Amino acid sequence: MQKMNSKGAEVATPTQIYEDFVPSSKLVKEEHSDTLHLTLPGFKTEQMRVQLTETGILKISGQRPIGQNKWQRFQKEFPVAENCDQSKISAKFENGTLHIKQPKLITSSVKKDKELAATEAENSPAAKRQKTSLRDEFSKQENADINTPAKEELKNSSTKTSEQTEAKNLAGKKLPADESSSSSSSCSESESESTDDETTGNASCLAASLKKPRKVMKMTLVALSVLGIGLYVANVMKSANEAEK
Structure with a gap:
């Protein structure tokens, strides 16, 4: 598109020159959320754009003028964590730093609460009684396995003793001769x-x-x-x- 001067003559528009800029970034992981910090000195809020794709990718881009027909621009992509609640992602630009907060679906405190509840359930009287009953059952089974050979040996010994006694009794009787x-x-x-x-x-x-x-x-x-x-x-x-x- 050509610009027109006051006399109606066309004036050539100079070509814009873009300078690519790579901002420094830092991801801070906390108990309830992860926060991405991008350092963007000289930028304003209206000069930046934050997008979330369907595949869970954060696209952050921006551009600002730095001189006559000269612009500074950047574009970066960051994957969103699996346990992130994408519907609650928020962005805030303050003091030259862009803060993108990514809340978690399952926080560490929830995990700890679940682990604590599981531990309490294991230590409950009902669970202890169940463990005791299972332990007693295993002990009975082990004792039965141990005592079975002893009982068989005792039975065989008793049989042999009775046979020997009977043989002695027969030997003690006088046969006709x-x-x-x-x-x-x-x-x-x-x-x-x-x-x-x-x-x-x-x-x-x-x-x-x-x-x-x-x-x-x-x-x-x-x-x-x-x-x-x-x-x-x-x-x-x-x-x-x-x-x-």
Whole structure:
């Protein structure tokens, strides 16, 4: 667009020269909000523009004249924090510094309150009773696992003891047998007695052993006597028959 002078003649507009400026910035994180500080010396509020994009980017730009046809300008972008409440972002220009406040959705105090509430809930009587009951249940289970092998061993030991007792009872009973077996059995029983009765047991065994040969000898003598009588009778009958002839 061309300018016209008082006489209606066209006057050429000089080309504007822009000087890019990079302002210093600082992000201060606080408990409830983060604040971005931009140092913009010489700028005025109407010479700046702050925009928030849909993608959560802060675009800050501005320009100001610094001489004839000469301008100073800047443009910077800053990402917004994830926990920032974008609907409450505010900007304030004061003493050559632009302050952009970004409130947080979840503050540290809220987190602390939640952690405190969780801690109180864990330390509540109901939670303690539940922990105690679970601990007792685990203890019972562990004791059951430990005592089960012991009970089985005790049961097996009791079974073996009863079997041994029954075997001893059967061994103590006299089975029908001859006197020699009885003497041997009494000898075995005598040997199983205490040390104080050992001499008496040995004497009994010796007497039983001496009785056995005597009985055998008696039976042998009886048999020989019967045999001799039989031979004698046969000879007498034979002699009588020969005399009759």
